[in-house]
Amino acid sequence: MYQIGELAKRLGLSQATLRFYEREGIIAPAERADNGYRYYNSLHERQLRFVLRGKQAGLSNSDMRELVHLKAHAEESTCREVKDIVDLKLAKVKEKLAELQAFERSLSDLSAACCGSDELATHCAILEALDEFVD
Amino acid sequence: MYQIGELAKRLGLSQATLRFYEREGIIAPAERADNGYRYYNSLHERQLRFVLRGKQAGLSNSDMRELVHLKAHAEESTCREVKDIVDLKLAKVKEKLAELQAFERSLSDLSAACCGSDELATHCAILEALDEFVD
């Protein structure tokens, strides 16, 4: 059993983040001593690591809240429910990826068009490309 | 000369967004009639399209505020200043892209591991992968 400061240090999180996760229902509430202090054991730590791995994979806090719940009630839950969360996020990531790839191309094209020197910007190819080509 | 409602319609923006851009200093303030109404001309519209193209390329509001300023003062500005904005954003986009690609891989791997059926989640491969492999 250890206090929040130690758990925070072990996981590389701030104490405020741990309290935040608890408030958000992402992790199970810690046990409390009579003075109100939170006390944690290895199960809490394990649950936190579960959450951190999910976040590393790009899952959000609310995703992890759901997954933690499904895991805690695995007897009444299905693989489908679990996989749906992952697949939905995967679809969103792919969408975002496509958007960012489009940005990358646009920005590369703009950058390539411009000399980037001390020339006056009056004829800068970037500004011209973004402006209307009024004939 | 036309009012905000027409300009919004032409550009596919809301009136609130146009006012917001003006407040943020992203576009030049509209002219005002005696009743306080904003009035726009083709130059305003052109500047807005400039901003919208930049945003399509992934540039932020503050990027566009700067670019609009550089364009308006092109005589005292350099290509370098313009290109720096684009290149900085490009670098950020590439960073974000790398992060999202890592997410995509992680999520794909998770998804592939799980049957996604009505099976009980008690042995779900996703939950196991996120959990610790305690031997």
Added chain:
DNA sequence: CTTGACCTTAAACATTGCTTTAGGGTTTAA
């Protein structure tokens, strides 16, 4: 003179994921 369609503002709200602040108990060691 009233109705509907315009327009105005300031300020609050929404989203995500925390961090920071303010104000205050508890514990331990010297």
Added chain:
DNA sequence: TTAAACCCTAAAGCAATGTTTAAGGTCAAG
């Protein structure tokens, strides 16, 4: 007993990009 190092809460703040709400002028038509 006092100082350092713990812990607690509620609430506000931040980042970015708008959207929504509340309250209220203006204008043209019938």
